[in-house]
Amino acid sequence: DTGVSQDPRHKITKRGQNVTFRCDPISEHNRLYWYRQTLGQGPEFLTYFQNEAQLEKSRLLSDRFSAERPKGSFSTLEIQRTEQGDSAMYLCASSHSPTAEAFFGQGTRLTVV
Amino acid sequence: GEDVEQSLFLSVREGDSSVINCTYTDSSSTYLYWYKQEPGAGLQLLTYIFSNMDMKQDQRLTVLLNKKDKHLSLRIADTQTGDSAIYFCASTTDKLIFGTGTRLQVFP
Numbered sequence: 001d002t003g004v005s006q007d008p009r010h011k012i013t014k015r016g017q018n019v020t021f022r023c024d025p026i027s028e029h030n031r032l033y034w035y036r037q038t039l040g041q042g043p044e045f046l047t048y049f050q051n052e053a054q055l056e057k058s059r060l061l062s063d064r065f066s067a068e069r070p071k072g073s074f075s076t077l078e079i080q081r082t083e084q085g086d087s088a089m090y091l092c093a094s095s096h097s098p099t100a101e102a103f104f105g106q107g108t109r110l111t112v113v
Numbered sequence: 114g115e116d117v118e119q120s121l122f123l124s125v126r127e128g129d130s131s132v133i134n135c136t137y138t139d140s141s142s143t144y145l146y147w148y149k150q151e152p153g154a155g156l157q158l159l160t161y162i163f164s165n166m167d168m169k170q171d172q173r174l175t176v177l178l179n180k181k182d183k184h185l186s187l188r189i190a191d192t193q194t195g196d197s198a199i200y201f202c203a204s205t206t207d208k209l210i211f212g213t214g215t216r217l218q219v220f221p
Contacts, residue, residue: 033208033209040213041213042117042201042211043156044211045208048207056207091156093156093209098205098207099144099205104156106155
């Protein structure tokens with residue numbers, strides 16, 4: 001499977017715990033994006049990387065959220081001190097260039113209880 | 114900031130055409146995309162149009178772009194029950210900005 005892979009697919013955590021999600025983009029895709037989608041809404045942009053450089057962070061990304069892409073390949077998104085409002089589907093996408101088609105992973109569904 | 118808007122619901126009879134509309138605010142958008150999302154599934158790219166085009170046809174799908182009015186539409190000919198899903202419009206300059214999605218319901 002050469003698509004975008006996300007792990008885990010589902011995560012249930014208690015409020016206040018930290019969680020980390022992983023995204024493996026399509027090989028050789030320079031761009032990697034993180035989005036969040038809640039029920040009944042479209043995906044909301046969180047942040048993106050060009051290779052290992054994080055180029056933009058949305059205002060939605062509070063200081064509890066951090067994303068890395070250390071070697072320009074896979075990326076991690078960490079949420080510290082989770083809150084119930086963090087419950088959502090977290091989507092990762094990758095593309096070859098800024099204007100090329102973005103391919104999405106299946107997402108990680110986070111439930112904070 | 115950039116914004117993309119869509120109507121929330123559309124209901125059509127099987128075999129009819131569906132037209133889903135979208136407006137966007139960023140006039141520097143280079144590409145405009147239509148994604149499909151079925152229940153419990155990821156986002157699937159349906160089609161896209163470059164900003165210097167005004168129409169693109171791909172089998173049953175026709176995309177119309179009015180750049181002056183920043184209006185995009187997706188027409189699905191001969192709509193089938195399998196087309197029932199949420200359709201997202203997205204604009205891009207350096208990142209995709211999505212609309213809230215239009216839920217298409219196809220009834221027999």
